[in-house]
Amino acid sequence: MNSITQASLSLASSHYENFPVASILLPLRLRQPIALIYSFARQADDFADEGDLAPEQRLALLEGFRQELDRINAGAVPQHAFFQTLAAMIARHKLPLQPFYDLLDAFSQDIVKSRYENFGQVMDYCRRSANPIGRLLLHLYGKATPRNIGYADAICSALQLINFLQDVAIDYRKDRIYFPQDEMRKFRITEAQIAAGDASGTWWTFMQFEIERARRLLQSGAPLGLVLPGRIGLEMRTIIAGGETILRKLHQHHGDVFQHRPVVRSWDWARILFKAIRKK
Template structure:
């Protein structure tokens, strides 16, 4: 194996996030394991998404990544290709008894994403899309709850709220990124929802934001409906901020408010994320903090 990360997923890719990652609000003793989990997940996502490698190579790299995860779970972080990922991750697994299953679920989801994109496949329903979110997003929240000392067998309601927040964040990312994902052949608008609004999936097969006419009213209404769904799911999980202690609860408040802020921005631009991708930045910080205080 080569001694460097695959060329289609460089280690120095910059990433915008809608939420803080291991910020100063995070309990200091948890910053290193949270950062290790984040970089593990982000690098795997880059393998699946970034660069120009063919799908077959992406799947092979994800399989190799999975083997290194299995080794890290046994205490061996000496990965040939990703030592900067699996060294810290192996330490976090050993120190905090992190379960391997949610880490593996992420890789399963990324492999599915690669296969769906290769085949130009759409998600049939909201239930199918949520099943993907259960492996692509929810495991991160569950790993954080584990770090906070909570367990699914004794804190089932807390885990359900975490799943709601994580799935909402994933959906928000989908509706935020339509102008980016559609040209790349990545389809997350559920077919059942498209049909309910009279939107034809074929309209998006050769989608290019700068070359398209103004989105049809039916497409805008479809995005509005998806935004409402994501907001309801986020608000369903939001009470979790009162269950986490101290700094962890405050960081989660900002995570929730960051997601809701993106939904507000989508609404402010008329639910047209086919043409423009909204983001949150430093200028939004005072508003997010104010809303976080009053949750």
């Protein structure tokens, strides 16, 4: 294992919070390529989020990643060592490049777009920010059938929506709101209320609507956990159960993510693994 792959594994194991990334549930032959995919996404996401760079500088960094993908696509040697390792993994597993481009498009969008008028716009963002990961995993597993891709898209989009729900305050500090604006108006939720961390009034009614929609979407993809065999099926069921755990915690606290941001604790993982092993 080269140093870049080892660093990617370390990054994957240290950065996840509520959902496992390249976890020990998976065979080692899959953990390494998944860690490289995660490292690509994490680095690109950090370009959009971290530090004090100007928007044009952030976009330039993402364009640099895009140019490296172009080199891989053209059969040329990438300039940076990380992309050379990534290119070898992509070739070895015959992965499509479009999901990598889609991720970069989503991260670029985060720099220039901070509000979403309706749920269709939010889902279009999820299509590029979350679904590519599920699609790449299915290609790694050799299970990228149309039916499985549909299941994976539902799971990944649902997990992205769940992340939006738990990170309302964090995203607002970055001047981002992923709630559909038309739904905020319908439930009389204002940006001032989010800024104040105010979960009173119609907040719980609004959050119930958002929680239940995410739950239905997650459940619509849940059969994938039974379709995928062996340890990859167990990993998928664990991820789904982790999402369900966050939704349950959101419901328990009436959607008050300002005072009770949900996090999966060590004792939750025991319950999640038990559920995943039982296939329930």
